[in-house]
Amino acid sequence: MRKGFPEVIFCQGKTPQQVKEIALHMHKNGSNVLGTRSSKHHFEAVKEAIEEADYYEEARIIFIRNTVVNKAKGIIGVVAAGTSDLNVAEEAAVTAELLGNTVKRFYDVGVAGVHRLIDKLDEIRQCSVLIAIAGMEGALPTVLGGLVSSPIIAVPTSVGYGANFHGLSALLAMLNSCACGVSVVNIDNGFGAAYTASLINRIGES
Amino acid sequence: MRKGFPEVIFCQGKTPQQVKEIALHMHKNGSNVLGTRSSKHHFEAVKEAIEEADYYEEARIIFIRNTVVNKAKGIIGVVAAGTSDLNVAEEAAVTAELLGNTVKRFYDVGVAGVHRLIDKLDEIRQCSVLIAIAGMEGALPTVLGGLVSSPIIAVPTSVGYGANFHGLSALLAMLNSCACGVSVVNIDNGFGAAYTASLINRIGES
Amino acid sequence: MRKGFPEVIFCQGKTPQQVKEIALHMHKNGSNVLGTRSSKHHFEAVKEAIEEADYYEEARIIFIRNTVVNKAKGIIGVVAAGTSDLNVAEEAAVTAELLGNTVKRFYDVGVAGVHRLIDKLDEIRQCSVLIAIAGMEGALPTVLGGLVSSPIIAVPTSVGYGANFHGLSALLAMLNSCACGVSVVNIDNGFGAAYTASLINRIGES
Amino acid sequence: MRKGFPEVIFCQGKTPQQVKEIALHMHKNGSNVLGTRSSKHHFEAVKEAIEEADYYEEARIIFIRNTVVNKAKGIIGVVAAGTSDLNVAEEAAVTAELLGNTVKRFYDVGVAGVHRLIDKLDEIRQCSVLIAIAGMEGALPTVLGGLVSSPIIAVPTSVGYGANFHGLSALLAMLNSCACGVSVVNIDNGFGAAYTASLINRIGES
Amino acid sequence: MRKGFPEVIFCQGKTPQQVKEIALHMHKNGSNVLGTRSSKHHFEAVKEAIEEADYYEEARIIFIRNTVVNKAKGIIGVVAAGTSDLNVAEEAAVTAELLGNTVKRFYDVGVAGVHRLIDKLDEIRQCSVLIAIAGMEGALPTVLGGLVSSPIIAVPTSVGYGANFHGLSALLAMLNSCACGVSVVNIDNGFGAAYTASLINRIGES
Amino acid sequence: MRKGFPEVIFCQGKTPQQVKEIALHMHKNGSNVLGTRSSKHHFEAVKEAIEEADYYEEARIIFIRNTVVNKAKGIIGVVAAGTSDLNVAEEAAVTAELLGNTVKRFYDVGVAGVHRLIDKLDEIRQCSVLIAIAGMEGALPTVLGGLVSSPIIAVPTSVGYGANFHGLSALLAMLNSCACGVSVVNIDNGFGAAYTASLINRIGES
Amino acid sequence: MRKGFPEVIFCQGKTPQQVKEIALHMHKNGSNVLGTRSSKHHFEAVKEAIEEADYYEEARIIFIRNTVVNKAKGIIGVVAAGTSDLNVAEEAAVTAELLGNTVKRFYDVGVAGVHRLIDKLDEIRQCSVLIAIAGMEGALPTVLGGLVSSPIIAVPTSVGYGANFHGLSALLAMLNSCACGVSVVNIDNGFGAAYTASLINRIGES
Amino acid sequence: MRKGFPEVIFCQGKTPQQVKEIALHMHKNGSNVLGTRSSKHHFEAVKEAIEEADYYEEARIIFIRNTVVNKAKGIIGVVAAGTSDLNVAEEAAVTAELLGNTVKRFYDVGVAGVHRLIDKLDEIRQCSVLIAIAGMEGALPTVLGGLVSSPIIAVPTSVGYGANFHGLSALLAMLNSCACGVSVVNIDNGFGAAYTASLINRIGES
Ligand SMILES: Nc1ncnc2c1ncn2[C@@H]1O[C@H](COP(=O)(O)O)[C@@H](O)[C@H]1O
Ligand SMILES: Nc1ncnc2c1ncn2[C@@H]1O[C@H](COP(=O)(O)O)[C@@H](O)[C@H]1O
Ligand SMILES: Nc1ncnc2c1ncn2[C@@H]1O[C@H](COP(=O)(O)O)[C@@H](O)[C@H]1O
Ligand SMILES: Nc1ncnc2c1ncn2[C@@H]1O[C@H](COP(=O)(O)O)[C@@H](O)[C@H]1O
Ligand SMILES: [Mg+2]
Ligand SMILES: [Mg+2]
Ligand SMILES: [Mg+2]
Numbered sequence A, B, C, D, E, F, G, H: 001m002r003k004g005f006p007e008v009i010f011c012q013g014k015t016p017q018q019v020k021e022i023a024l025h026m027h028k029n030g031s032n033v034l035g036t037r038s039s040k041h042h043f044e045a046v047k048e049a050i051e052e053a054d055y056y057e058e059a060r061i062i063f064i065r066n067t068v069v070n071k072a073k074g075i076i077g078v079v080a081a082g083t084s085d086l087n088v089a090e091e092a093a094v095t096a097e098l099l100g101n102t103v104k105r106f107y108d109v110g111v112a113g114v115h116r117l118i119d120k121l122d123e124i125r126q127c128s129v130l131i132a133i134a135g136m137e138g139a140l141p142t143v144l145g146g147l148v149s150s151p152i153i154a155v156p157t158s159v160g161y162g163a164n165f166h167g168l169s170a171l172l173a174m175l176n177s178c179a180c181g182v183s184v185v186n187i188d189n190g191f192g193a194a195y196t197a198s199l200i201n202r203i204g205e206s
């Protein structure tokens, strides 16, 4: 593990009691602790035991800071379409921040209105790494990939219905992107995208 | 059937002999005859029996003209990315022409280079109906749908490999398009898209 | 966007609070606002803030009228089998009406009793565009396609169980229709079908 | 096994030599022998060893008659759309005949032209059992089921392309038929349909 | 429809109010009415309006008798493994009875204890038609098919977990049965199996 | 690796040249060498270089013996239906023999004729471990599992067509077996089943 | 069934009342009774009727002991990654114990930290049979298989989200394991793995 | 596009003639040209027209150098298991080299022999970015991810059979990796992985 990078708990499917115990154990080792997919109930159980725990509601993240991560130089851009993908986008953005990165959010740039994306290009191009989040037809990373030359981590979301098949449509679209420089993480995996983006953003650090 | 619209033979999976016999039968009724997915072997068998048969190689179409279809007013635009989708695009474009439409081809406009698409917008917007053809991540109809206000018939193609699953990625992407005004036909079904586009293009004719 | 066509909110998966805020924002711009897949809770939140909001219960649609859409000339026919597909059929029919179309509903015409469909043919043939809605084996657009010469937008529904796989059976059947002139939208996407049908119904308008 | 019903060899995937040996073994027991999915090569190997072997080319069936099956009273109707499903239809029809049934073929009755089916209804209704064969959208058994009151064995075929997924579309459509009295066999399984239809056609025999 | 056969309502997904209204309408026509997949709530709504309505709890069936169906001669056997498939088995058995058939239930005969099946063979062989119901690996119709010479309607159930995929394992197993005389209906479709079995059981009646 | 167990080459997809080189390298180390899924071309290339190489044609196995494996005490039974599964069955049987086991073959015992299986039970019950091989509906391991108390390694085969989906039907059936004591290997993986069976057969050896 | 091995009830999907009745019936026969996938409600219903019933909460197992199973010689090792797979791991471990085996649990050894696994190797290698439990990417049995020479029963779990598809990712990974000696049971089937492991662990007993 | 990065032709599915023409066109623009998935026939056609074209046979890559790419500082490590994944591994390695990177190959490190991987760790840890290539159970990126702290681009390959489903097993395993820092490209997409790795390897360059 990277120095200062937190230990991580995937809270979904665990009881608040289980999460609390795991968190306490990690906390006592002096690690930073990051809980993803946590509900308020998870947070409350942790907060009882560890006063300094914080909760990021939209991102569904619990964080306990014990050491400081030094700041990375580059910027991570989180690019997403809108309201529906917000939870996943925030999971990515908050994770990236907690791993010591400067993050810029670009949240109103769905491909069915490509000019909104183009209008932000100058700012987007200043980022070292991009995280592109999209549900439904999952076209955003492809369009973005044609406009920038930084690496893109694509996150398909399960937003949609019917032939979306819980995110399969966006996942397959992203894996088949005709743009270069796009790699993909699991459906709704904002955390994983941010972790990878952080590793990339620190390349060249010694 | 629309007046003057041809009778249609789906040649794939039929022997040249079978195609010839069906074509002869239709020809004798005085219908126009359109054979799709035909190989040169199909064409040669038909040509032997019916002198006036024509062959469109890239479109893989046999056509026998017996009556004239009157010209529709609007333009059908066929929008596609490039070399790989050519057969399907030509199947659509040639079918639309044979059904009496003026057709414009826009063939170098993949979404990983969105400016090429934007550069053609003025011309594209003059079309009454659009056929958008794409393989792989199938994003073209969505991006297009955000830029125009005419109806779009989307054709996923089986171009790709791996998680493309023979066109499934493009098909699902198109069905889940976040743009309005997009409807979808079967994978590689250039013929069906053109037929539907022709019906649309003649709405208001009496 | 077409003049007078509304801005659209997909309410499902959003909180009533989120929907209210988006609606208010659009309303203040003077747009018509159309909320699809809305529950009563969504509507109540919107109604509190915007007095003139209307709710179409079976269609699950919220509508706020700010400008008048001029009436299209042709008729859109909505063809469906019965009770189970009612919500999707009404989503299509109400959307089409709100987009300025005259709509005729043909709701008791499942293919397992093909004579009921044939009895309505004269009326159905007067429509410029048809929306055909069916779950289970999804055969309605195919049978219809053989009887009429207007374009058909097919909507598979998730009605069924077992090997229906949440609408997959109807979706695949419609994509493979052996009738000409059929194109398909996402499972349960009555809104999308109506939007496309409206664009088609206005072709030739200037 | 029913008295006089043949022993059956599924030839596909076996060498001509293997088929010959199995056939000889059965032949020596005095059984009738029926080989399905046989190529000409299979037949030639069998013919060399067993003079009285017959070959039904379109049905891809080898038959060796050793005992007579008594004739069933009712008629089995084989209903199909056209050229493409011919092999499967003939496999069903020839099998049913070899199992001692009177068979009527109705081969030009696809659902995209429902009047052709309706024109044949009087004759079709005289059958005790029906076998309905269709590829692509697989709607035939459903439409038929609404028009007759005899049991229907539905056979999906692998005819089609793209989202047909080798017969999956027709299979799912048939399993989800909204008509009563329809049961289904494997994709392309004309033999199995005919065998079942034969058992049904002999109910009441002692 | 067969004389005396009921009109059918598929209650699942309908409100009690909707079911009541449909039932009343059919009842007034003098038809027998059969409601499948009905909950107690459906029944109570119907009972309020139609005093003579009956409820079969395990079968989840509502029945309203208005005319008498004459009794069929043959016996329908319903063969199943045990407790878990009980609802589907009863849906089949009760439907078959209400359609005028004598029904025998064989409910403790799973293939993982093949001797229990063999012990019942004499009785099972007296049936004209068999309905074989199984979840999980779906092997019962195949084993049964090797032991009897009557036609078998196979019903896969959604009983199982994991790689069962909601009945897919049993469905595929039954469609691929290596025994002759087996045809298949939708997952959990006890009603459809019984309806088909009834049609078969009446073959030869005039 | 177990003492005396061979090093293994999966030949399919490798060139004869590649296989020869790998085999030579292993051979020089003094290991026994086992090549699976090998064609005659693979064998010929190997034979050229290594005189003592043997070829088992039906099993598609190349073997080069350099050391002797001591004989295991128990018997491994290979149970299969017939001609179509022969290659996989022989791959299992020959592999098990080459790993030092006594093997008994039971090859004519498909579940559609369950008495043939029951007739062999005494012999089958003398085996310590069983390998059960079946395609299509994959019911054999389940029926077998109810009749014996030794562990069963189930091998689904890709034998079948249509809804078999290249072995998926048998695979899912085996994973969902309602019999106890059954575990499963990959489709057509006779080798893997035999390797596992060999490890089991040697439990208790020191 | 093995002497002393229990009769088994799969409780999920059964009412507490049904489970109680089946348990009572088995109990009266003097068998040991094992209920899997049981909730507390199931247990309470059974406990009311049978005083000596025990409940293993994490394993979700009810057990009623009526006879003693003699102890097997070898050890069964249950190897798993951590908190999320705990229920399945305990289902396996408790079942194996109740079937008369000595069980060792290795629960903190996920492959993303392969040294934890390597640290336990000496102990793991003392086991006769291993059960390897993993969700998500399902790599544990493969890594383990390369390090030990005992047979491994692999249990995929449904732990994960998105492209996990309810355990499909782990299931496919395990079936495709490139390590020898691995066979697989159904997703989440801890019971089945333990039953098979018990049979294996008793090979050589007379 | 990055300065000096080539224009790319996906040759598969194109005729040699088409590839030659596209290559010539790019060549005349002074770009470097990279053709992937090219056969010898493609190369020969290109070579005829462009003398300086080179061919990398195992990588299936055509390259035409017109400008020099400056060398990146970091090393890209290509980690793979063995012979079967060689083509994909070489496609990745050669692409990375042609894009100006220093590449180290680690080709004998499958996870079923985890010590071979561990033995190379010191060298692997000197790489800035890793490309991990695996078929079958696709576990390599996960195990690797636990041992290093550089970002990993995972490439599933279609190597395998049966439940591998043409690379699906490895793809799903990689998307569900329980290790951090792993992102995924399409099945067999060595080129895409190398392109992304190159972008990452140049982060911090100005
Ligand atoms: N390329 C195509 N894709 C889909 N459907 C087609 C195609 N070409 C023809 N058809 C349809 O197939 C019918 C002819 O099929 P057939 O009778 O088998 O030749 C026509 O009426 C069309 O509806
Ligand atoms: N019922 C529906 N089905 C599919 N797409 C819809 C539906 N309702 C709205 N949309 C689309 O979703 C967009 C709004 O999504 P959102 O910004 O998440 O509210 C609109 O522009 C429409 O294109
Ligand atoms: N359990 C069932 N499974 C499948 N189809 C059914 C079932 N019950 C009724 N049906 C069919 O559904 C039709 C009634 O559907 P509905 O009009 O939606 O009530 C009937 O005509 C039957 O063909
Ligand atoms: N957790 C489990 N997973 C799979 N099969 C089980 C499980 N528990 C019990 N079984 C099997 O299910 C049978 C009992 O099923 P049932 O008769 O429905 O209670 C037993 O004989 C076992 O073979
Ligand atoms: Mg780019
Ligand atoms: Mg638009
Ligand atoms: Mg039509």
Ligand SMILES: [Mg+2]
Pocket (backbone or CB within 6 Å): D144, D145, D146, D147, D148, D149, D150, D179, D180, D181
């Ligand atoms: Mg009927």
Ligand SMILES: [Mg+2]
Pocket (backbone or CB within 6 Å): E144, E145, E146, E147, E148, E149, E150, E179, E180, E181
């Ligand atoms: Mg039978």
Ligand SMILES: [Mg+2]
Pocket (backbone or CB within 6 Å): F144, F145, F146, F147, F148, F149, F150, F179, F180, F181
């Ligand atoms: Mg057993």
Ligand SMILES: [Mg+2]
Pocket (backbone or CB within 6 Å): G144, G145, G146, G147, G148, G149, G150, G179, G180, G181
């Ligand atoms: Mg091992």
Ligand SMILES: [Mg+2]
Pocket (backbone or CB within 6 Å): H144, H145, H146, H147, H148, H149, H150, H179, H180, H181
């Ligand atoms: Mg790492």
